[in-house]
Amino acid sequence: MIINRALIREVLQTSSAVTxxxxxxxxxxxxxxxxxxxxxxxxxxxSVLILxxxxxxxYMDVILPLILYVAILMVLGRWNRDNEMAVISxxxxxxxxxxxxxxxxxxxxxxxxxxxxxxxxPLAVQVSETLEEEFKSRTEVSGVVPGxxxxxxxxxxxxxxxxxxxxxxEYRNIFVYLSxxxxxxxxxxxxxxxYVDDLTNDDFLVLKNGTRYEGNPGRPDYRIIxxxxxxxxxxxxxxxxxxxxxxxxxxxxxxxxxxxxxxxxWHWRLAKPLSLPALMLFALAISNVDVRRSRLPNxxxxxxxxxxYVNAAGFAVALMKKGTLNPSVGMWLVHVIFLxxxxxxxxxxxxxxxxxxxxxxxxxxx
Numbered sequence: 001m002i003i004n005r006a007l008i009r010e011v012l013q014t015s016s017a018v019t020x021x022x023x024x025x026x027x028x029x030x031x032x033x034x035x036x037x038x039x040x041x042x043x044x045x046x047s048v049l050i051l052x053x054x055x056x057x058x059y060m061d062v063i064l065p066l067i068l069y070v071a072i073l074m075v076l077g078r079w080n081r082d083n084e085m086a087v088i089s090x091x092x093x094x095x096x097x098x099x100x101x102x103x104x105x106x107x108x109x110x111x112x113x114x115x116x117x118x119x120x121x122p123l124a125v126q127v128s129e130t131l132e133e134e135f136k137s138r139t140e141v142s143g144v145v146p147g148x149x150x151x152x153x154x155x156x157x158x159x160x161x162x163x164x165x166x167x168x169x170e171y172r173n174i175f176v177y178l179s180x181x182x183x184x185x186x187x188x189x190x191x192x193x194x195y196v197d198d199l200t201n202d203d204f205l206v207l208k209n210g211t212r213y214e215g216n217p218g219r220p221d222y223r224i225i226x227x228x229x230x231x232x233x234x235x236x237x238x239x240x241x242x243x244x245x246x247x248x249x250x251x252x253x254x255x256x257x258x259x260x261x262x263x264x265x266w267h268w269r270l271a272k273p274l275s276l277p278a279l280m281l282f283a284l285a286i287s288n289v290d291v292r293r294s295r296l297p298n299x300x301x302x303x304x305x306x307x308x309y310v311n312a313a314g315f316a317v318a319l320m321k322k323g324t325l326n327p328s329v330g331m332w333l334v335h336v337i338f339l340x341x342x343x344x345x346x347x348x349x350x351x352x353x354x355x356x357x358x359x360x361x362x363x364x365x366x
Contacts, residue, residue: 003088004101007075011105015071022063023056030055043132051131057124058247061117061272066306068109069279072102073302076287095284095350102280114273118251125248169193174207176232186213187230195231204231260327264320267331271313274335279306281342285349309338 034048043051079085146163162173171192178185189210196203207230215222246265254266286302312334319325 003093003097004104007098007101008105010075011068011071014074015067018067018070018074019063022067026056026059026063027052047131051128054124054128054131057116058121058128061113061121061269064109064113064116065272065275065279068105068276069283069302069306072280072283073287073299076284077299080287095346098284102284106276106280110273110276113276117269117272122248122250126244129244129248174210176205176207178232184214184216187211187232189230202233204233206231260323261321263327264317267320267327268313268317271331271335275309275313275338278309278335278339278342281339281346285342285345305338305341309334312338 030052031048034043034051037043038045038048076085079088146161149158149160151158157179158175158177160175161171164171172190174187174189174192176187176189178187187207187210189207191209192205192207194203195206208228210227210230212225212227212230213223214225246261249262249265251266251269254262254269257263257266282305283302286298286305313331316325316330316334320327320330
């Protein structure tokens with residue numbers, strides 16, 4: 001049917017536009033946080049884009065259902081505003097005729113959301129955790145940013161580099177503050193580069209043509225030493241075995257596990273694609289409004305339904321983690337309740353009846 005194809009086409013086109021808006025907001029917010037960490041020396045500057053893309057993949061299973069829900073609301077709302085739904089209804093086509101194209105969308109988008117929720121998002125968490133652990137285990141000056149004072153993770157030294165020459169692989173105009181229990185030291189140099197000893201595998205920062213100021217000012221042991229070459233050993237953290245969070249465990253591992261937290265994570269991953277039928281039915285019901293009435297109340301009800309659904313699922317997850325709710329019952333109960341609400345709203349709207357008949361009768365009575 002032409003109307004079914006038109007509905008699917010416009011929902012997908014609107015979803016693309018909504019995706020650009022939502023992802024732009026998400027990327028800008030996360031980019032600011034990663035740039036702040038890069039400026040503080042916690043992560044290398046050249047890894048910001050990789051971490052940003054991994055974080056995006058991690059949250060796509062949550063973003064996609066919201067995008068589809070908003071797209072259906074926008075398309076059907078526009079059809080009502082332009083009287084297209086009135087013409088469609090006059091041709092004998094009701095809301096139940098839109099169930100077939102919605103089923104096609106549900107099948108396609110459900111597969112994509114399930115793929116992100118069960119495989120891609122956990123994989124992105126694994127890669128992200130591995131990279132962050134690698135950054136933490138790197139040497140102290142791995143995150144030095146030209147023009148920024150960077151304190152080492154142990155707080156004993158401060159590095160400042162005016163610029164970095166990528167072609168020569170050299171730091172230029174270097175300032176290093178070294179602190180110890182006995183005395184402090186300041187080293188300034190015109191240039192320097194990283195060096196790894198092949199025999200001991202120790203990491204050094206080799207400075208060229210500089211001066212070292214050592215000791216406490218005003219005391220007789222204060223020294224000023226000029227040097228042509230000066231090597232500073234860079235302390236490395238002892239290797240640690242990374243602990244993978246629950247969100248980074250594979251779905252196969254969660255399915256085979258009997259641990260309550262792992263079982264809860266498994267049901268939470270299933271909840272994301274399983275929430276699509278209730279969202280689609282409620283979007284169909286709430287979008288079919290009288291053109292003479294304001295759309296704002298219905299949109300508020302639509303978003304209240306979505307956030308209530310998400311918060312109820314999150315609350316059920318919290319109870320399951322505490323052990324006060326059975327993981328095999330809690331999440332399914334939330335799905336059944338909200339699916340029943342969506343079916344009720346769809347049936348009432350398909351029969352052209354108000355959602356709350358008693359309130360409508362009281363308002364009409366003298």
